Amino acid sequence: MGLDIRIPIGLMFTILGLLLTSYGVITGSNEMYPRHSLGININLWWGLATLAFGVIMLLFGRRRTSANKPAARSPEGRAVEEMEHRKGLEH
Amino acid sequence: MQPQWIDYTIIIIYFIFVLGIGFLLKNYMKTSTDFFLSGRSIPAWITGLAFISANLGAQEVIGMGASGAKYGIATSHFYWVGAVPAMLFVGIFMMPFYYGSRARSVPEYLKLRFDEKTRGLNAISFAVMTVFSSGVSMYAMGKLLQLLLGWDFNFSIIISALIVLAYTFLGGLTSAIYNEVLQFFLIVIGFIPLVFLGLMDVGGWDGLQAKLATESVARGYAPGALTDSWRFMGSAGANPMGVEWFGLVMGLGFVLSFGYWCTDFLVVQRAMAAESMTSARRTPLIAAFPKMVFPFLVILPGMLAISVGSTTSQSNPVAVVRSNAADLSNVPTQGIIPAKIDEATGKPVLSKDGKYQFDYDLAIPKMLEKYFPAGMLGLGLCALLASFMSGMAGNTTAFNTVWTYDIYQSYLNRGASDQHYLWMGRMATVFGLAVSIAAAYVAKQFNNIMDVLQLVFAFVNAPLFATFMLGMFWKRATGHGAFFGLLGGTLAAAVHHGLTLPAGSGAGVKGGFLGPVVHIYPSEMAQNFWTAIFAWTTCFVITILISLLTRPRPEEELKGLVYSLTPKLKDEGLSWYQKPALLALVVIVLLVLLNLIFW
Numbered sequence: 001m002g003l004d005i006r007i008p009i010g011l012m013f014t015i016l017g018l019l020l021t022s023y024g025v026i027t028g029s030n031e032m033y034p035r036h037s038l039g040i041n042i043n044l045w046w047g048l049a050t051l052a053f054g055v056i057m058l059l060f061g062r063r064r065t066s067a068n069k070p071a072a073r074s075p076e077g078r079a080v081e082e083m084e085h086r087k088g089l090e091h
Numbered sequence: 092m093q094p095q096w097i098d099y100t101i102i103i104i105y106f107i108f109v110l111g112i113g114f115l116l117k118n119y120m121k122t123s124t125d126f127f128l129s130g131r132s133i134p135a136w137i138t139g140l141a142f143i144s145a146n147l148g149a150q151e152v153i154g155m156g157a158s159g160a161k162y163g164i165a166t167s168h169f170y171w172v173g174a175v176p177a178m179l180f181v182g183i184f185m186m187p188f189y190y191g192s193r194a195r196s197v198p199e200y201l202k203l204r205f206d207e208k209t210r211g212l213n214a215i216s217f218a219v220m221t222v223f224s225s226g227v228s229m230y231a232m233g234k235l236l237q238l239l240l241g242w243d244f245n246f247s248i249i250i251s252a253l254i255v256l257a258y259t260f261l262g263g264l265t266s267a268i269y270n271e272v273l274q275f276f277l278i279v280i281g282f283i284p285l286v287f288l289g290l291m292d293v294g295g296w297d298g299l300q301a302k303l304a305t306e307s308v309a310r311g312y313a314p315g316a317l318t319d320s321w322r323f324m325g326s327a328g329a330n331p332m333g334v335e336w337f338g339l340v341m342g343l344g345f346v347l348s349f350g351y352w353c354t355d356f357l358v359v360q361r362a363m364a365a366e367s368m369t370s371a372r373r374t375p376l377i378a379a380f381p382k383m384v385f386p387f388l389v390i391l392p393g394m395l396a397i398s399v400g401s402t403t404s405q406s407n408p409v410a411v412v413r414s415n416a417a418d419l420s421n422v423p424t425q426g427i428i429p430a431k432i433d434e435a436t437g438k439p440v441l442s443k444d445g446k447y448q449f450d451y452d453l454a455i456p457k458m459l460e461k462y463f464p465a466g467m468l469g470l471g472l473c474a475l476l477a478s479f480m481s482g483m484a485g486n487t488t489a490f491n492t493v494w495t496y497d498i499y500q501s502y503l504n505r506g507a508s509d510q511h512y513l514w515m516g517r518m519a520t521v522f523g524l525a526v527s528i529a530a531a532y533v534a535k536q537f538n539n540i541m542d543v544l545q546l547v548f549a550f551v552n553a554p555l556f557a558t559f560m561l562g563m564f565w566k567r568a569t570g571h572g573a574f575f576g577l578l579g580g581t582l583a584a585a586v587h588h589g590l591t592l593p594a595g596s597g598a599g600v601k602g603g604f605l606g607p608v609v610h611i612y613p614s615e616m617a618q619n620f621w622t623a624i625f626a627w628t629t630c631f632v633i634t635i636l637i638s639l640l641t642r643p644r645p646e647e648e649l650k651g652l653v654y655s656l657t658p659k660l661k662d663e664g665l666s667w668y669q670k671p672a673l674l675a676l677v678v679i680v681l682l683v684l685l686n687l688i689f690w
Contacts, residue, residue: 003112003115003116003119003269005112005137005269005272005273008108008111008112008115008269008273009272009273009276011108012104012105012108012273013276013280015104016101016104016105016470019097019100019101019104020101020466020467020470023097023465023466024466027464027465027466030464032464032465033464035464036461036462036463036464037284037288037462037463037464037467038288038291038292040288042284042288042463042464042466042467043464043466043467046280046283046284046467046470047466049280050280050470053276053280
């Protein structure tokens with residue numbers, strides 16, 4: 001319906017990922033990492049993972065928008081239409 | 092737990108996106124079908140993720156973590172036995188009737204299949220249950236946030252209710268579904284590092300097994316009782332759940348699980364919003380994949396919480412907010428889970444034999460506190476808030492639809508314009524949430540009233556699946572049969588509960604309120620499973636008997652509503668990964684493997 005949900009999801013996780021990553025960089029030597037997360041800079045690493053997820057979602061969302069053309073405009077689309085016509089699947 | 096500015100920033104960003112989605116969808120809500128059913132236009136992967144996210148309320152997340160700490164890996168039965176098989180069944184066998192009949196709600200299907208009184212009974216009990224359960228979980232969340240973060244109880248409830256109100260009011264079911272998908276990812280991304288860090292800390296699965304073996308022996312069970320899911324199900328006394336395999340499989344795996352996943356409008360509504368019949372059928376199947384691995388995200392943290400040592404200064408949150416608390420420095424913890432403290436006296440709660448009780452509901456919050464530094468803590472809290480809000484939004488959208496279509500349009504105001512029902516849906520969103528908030532305050536004042544209500548709801552829900560099963564697969568079942576079967580089943584549940592008790596409890600909400608106690612169950616869970624079994628069987632038998640004595644509806648009217656009178660669906664022209672039967676097969680294979688691995 002109207003809005004492709006992958007765009008807002010992608011956007012949110014990209015922003016959260018960037019935020020966490022940069023916070024991880026700034027606080028790199030902070031004593032909270034040995035105290036909480038076994039010495040791992042979890043903000044940095046999981047921030048990067050979150051960022052990657054966000055970017056992938058954005059790419060998927062973008063891809064659909066650009067591929068969302070009338071079927072007859074592309075060879076694959078025409079092939080699918082022909083197949084549907086043969087099988088009588090049109091409505 | 093002391094959140095920093097960074098944590099609050101993350102939470103605020105999340106709130107902005109949740110509200111933004113509602114605003115962006117506002118202009119698409121043109122008809123009541125858009126508002127209540129998303130115009131039946133949502134792709135399967137979205138409805139599928141929303142299907143489990145709506146069920147993934149805060150009580151589910153907190154409760155499954157608590158059960159992980161209490162019962163160990165056997166908690167996975169709630170997923171691998173008590174959810175996934177029923178999800179496959181509703182997708183493969185029941186969705187053709189729900190979606191194909193064009194019913195707009197589950198009660199409406201009952202009206203099409205049986206009669207008006209069966210629909211009315213189901214619609215009214217569902218509407219009442221939904222708003223009250225929503226209130227109960229609101230209360231639980233408000234209390235938890237107060238305990239953990241020191242947030243004001245009123246503030247937590249009002250702010251989260253207002254946000255849910257705003258986005259469901261504006262964007263209807265679509266907004267709720269889209270946000271459930273967002274919340275799904277947030278919960279997954281927020282919890283993975285928690286499990287990862289916890290497992291690393293205890294030395295992987297082997298380390299966890301070793302730690303839990305000690306704990307298990309300390310509690311008086313065999314060493315593997317917390318890490319093997321089936322091995323100790325032979326007798327109720329050998330496993331911490333206190334249930335035996337038959338009660339588990341029939342009570343949880345069949346009656347309760349099928350009753351919930353196959354008939355509860357809260358989840359079925361997500362599938363009804365799908366863009367096509369195959370998408371509707373694939374909705375629960377797609378949901379089954381993440382559902383299968385969720386035990387690792389929500390149960391493992393609970394098991395880890397009782398195995399890891401408390402290295403940081405662990406304060407008891409109840410003790411901190413109570414100024415009258417006694418000196419608690421000598422009270423033991425179980426892993427990082429603190430002993431249960433009586434809120435009124437500030438003293439530890441002891442069991443009958445003088446042992447300390449533990450506050451297992453704090454398992455997941457304590458894990459967040461231990462392993463997440465500022466930054467990640469914000470993400471973890473977001474995941475908790477997300478689970479709370481997705482549950483609340485699920486209840487709200489299910490309530491406003493049943494209220495508008497099955498109560499308002501059917502009994503109060505027939506034949507008004509579509510715009511009027513759209514308006515009524517929005518109003519129902521407002522007063523549904525208002526009643527839920529009121530219920531949360533009632534729960535705060537009188538905890539027992541809510542316990543009694545939830546017990547009554549359990550009685551109403553227990554027999555439901557018998558009615559639907561007979562309705563969909565036996566064309567002879569009649570409206571009178573269904574109606575009196577449901578009443579009889581509910582009554583049977585109440586009578587069974589009233590005549591039995593779980594071990595170690597006195598008569599009251601726990602059972603035995605009818606006087607003579609006929610049977611004592613080893614645990615409350617075993618008692619609940621058997622209550623469900625009795626209710627289902629009674630409903631099944633009464634429905635058949637009365638159906639045989641009453642006049643069936645002509646077969647012509649039942650086309651598309653009953654299995655034997657509906658043309659079989661063909662899955663031609665779909666790629667292999669889109670075929671419901673094949674998806675279900677993949678799920679079954681994975682399910683068997685998981686059960687064998689953790690046997």
